[in-house]
Amino acid sequence: MPVKERMKEMEIIKGGVTAAKGFQAAAAAAGIKYEGRTDMAIVYSKKPCKTAGTFTSNVVKAAPVKWDRAKVESGVKSQAVIINSGIANACTGPEGYDVCRKTAKKAAEVLKIDKDAVLVGSTGVIGMQIPMEKLKAGIEKLAENLGEDAEHGNQAAKAIMTTDTVEKEAAACIEIGGKKVTIGGMAKGSGMIHPNMCTMLAFVTTDAVISKKALRRALHSDVQDTFNMISVDGDTSTNDTLLLLANGMAGNEKIRYGTPEYEQFLEALHYVNETLAKKMAGDGEGATALFEAKIVGAGTKEQAKKLAKSIICSNLTKTAVAGHDANWGRILCAMGYSGAKFDPEKVDLYLESRAGKIKLVQDGTALDYSEEKATEILSQPEVTATADIKEGTEKAAAWGCDLTHGYIDINADYRS
């Protein structure tokens, strides 16, 4: 046996926000906006959690974003997150911030925890005030409904949906020093999705024992390659929030930044984040396909990311995917205005899905490919466009969706 035991591989498991030890969740129908469905959720930990978070870069920040950021930056441990999916609580002034304070106070009373340990999340209409009595009644129901099985996590994932068509969950576990460490999460889209330093609403939990520095570094570095690489409509929300809660109940030896165990943790976190991010992109408002753009052969990572993101953000590439039309000129055009430098006359371009792979462009000009095959490839639920810019060895991926009539239907009349 070698001196250092071979690390066990990460295992992808079922479940979401309750997958890690000691985490519970619940949903409730509080009638804040929707009737006949749940619209509030809670994530609760039996023990207080070290917490890392990233938040919207939008100048217009919703009250819950201001609240959570202040808590996370203060370093105070958190134990519960109260989420509603009816009203965003953005552009609501001092009254809106007071709603966060009252939410924390009420939840602390009901759950018998410190009020500084309560975080809040909101998504929905901008500009309306949340009816406080409904919210308070919802918090009581959430506390009554708490449970730690996968079903409770799934109910919470459903309750935070707005225009989403499916709930979004992911979980994975690793083994550290003989102890099983689990990471699980849930997220919601599906419009106003163009995260910048964070995402719409995503909540990830872990039972890992991990240093505060390692937890923060892991979240902030991984978000750059996952949530920050998706876009549905180019609109960076006022409410984007990603929280990572670690309650330490796995009992592993503490994970420290820069160690092999940190790399293991990062791999599992990356899986959960990337999976949630891709689910969000693929379930973009009105979407019929997940559209992935890959850049390979780049000189720098930054260049590859700019080019990939520009492709999946273009309304014209997105409508071409919706129409199953291999209009590759639009992809080159979007690369061209990305702000990244490259030589258009060196670009090779491929389209790929489970229906096959074809090369459309060689050195910047069209090949004599089969339009029929291209259309077949583009008719699948997951489509990848890969551009090789032949400058180096760096690469990046970004995820978006097609732009369809469904997006117009949803957004021309979302409020009413």
Add this chain to the structure above:
Amino acid sequence: MPVKERMKEMEIIKGGVTAAKGFQAAAAAAGIKYEGRTDMAIVYSKKPCKTAGTFTSNVVKAAPVKWDRAKVESGVKSQAVIINSGIANACTGPEGYDVCRKTAKKAAEVLKIDKDAVLVGSTGVIGMQIPMEKLKAGIEKLAENLGEDAEHGNQAAKAIMTTDTVEKEAAACIEIGGKKVTIGGMAKGSGMIHPNMCTMLAFVTTDAVISKKALRRALHSDVQDTFNMISVDGDTSTNDTLLLLANGMAGNEKIRYGTPEYEQFLEALHYVNETLAKKMAGDGEGATALFEAKIVGAGTKEQAKKLAKSIICSNLTKTAVAGHDANWGRILCAMGYSGAKFDPEKVDLYLESRAGKIKLVQDGTALDYSEEKATEILSQPEVTATADIKEGTEKAAAWGCDLTHGYIDINADYRS
């Protein structure tokens, strides 16, 4: 009578690219892409013209952009512009550039002018090669059809349309030292419109006698407030070209940079550019409304421009306009991610159209306005949202359009 005679006011006149003295135009059906319609146009001047131009900032530049830019930068005078609206001649490699050379050679022969005096413009599908024989036959027809009346200008404006629903022309005249000086132009949209340092295709002609410096400065400064402030879909084209040709046939005393006459010229040029730009935005693919965003009370012009442009670029504000829904939170959200700093809690927001004007937001939070009135205002063909950010006295405007099912219809199946 005062020492300096009072300047006569600018007069808005009918007409387009043939409004100025000595300019002729024509259209021809060359069958390059479309059947049963004209798809080529020419703008011709009896005398060689000083020429200024601005071109796309996209890294992927169409062959005609490369051709025209080289000519304009060399300072050589131009006398004809040959335009086709079937194939963009972008991503076509050396063969594509050779098409420009052959176009110039053919036009020079037919028109008996210097081949260095021929500029070219293309718009349409990216990646296909232009059938040279059809193009040559088209050039012959164009030369035969030349005429200098408004009808010929109008035919040219129609021939350069792709997904445009109406032709776009504007003209104005001023008087300088007793001589009438005219500026007229034509432009086409209506998708892949998000100009950066220029616009899609626009051709402006003037008979002014003007120094080369004044001509260039006028174009480059005015384009920042006109064509660069519109967007249809956020996609900066590979072909964006704006040319300004001055043949000097008005016989006025030469206009020099920085003089009162220069300001007069700039006023008329601004009218023509702004009118064409707004027509382009209002006729965006699938659009039912011109959507104007105004920022007032800004600290700097740059800040005002960023905020205004972010509003009209947002898919979510655009779908809200399509749905006649006063979802003002999306406007504040778009301002928030524009990259410009401002205090959201100082913002007042107004909606205005010919149906009236209402105030929706005071100091960043909602007023109790009439949703019915807001919907009536938003149901007009021209809608303005004005945000007062109460920091200073600078202001800016930007123009876009609503995002409708029509955009999806057009672009999910544009190529075929």
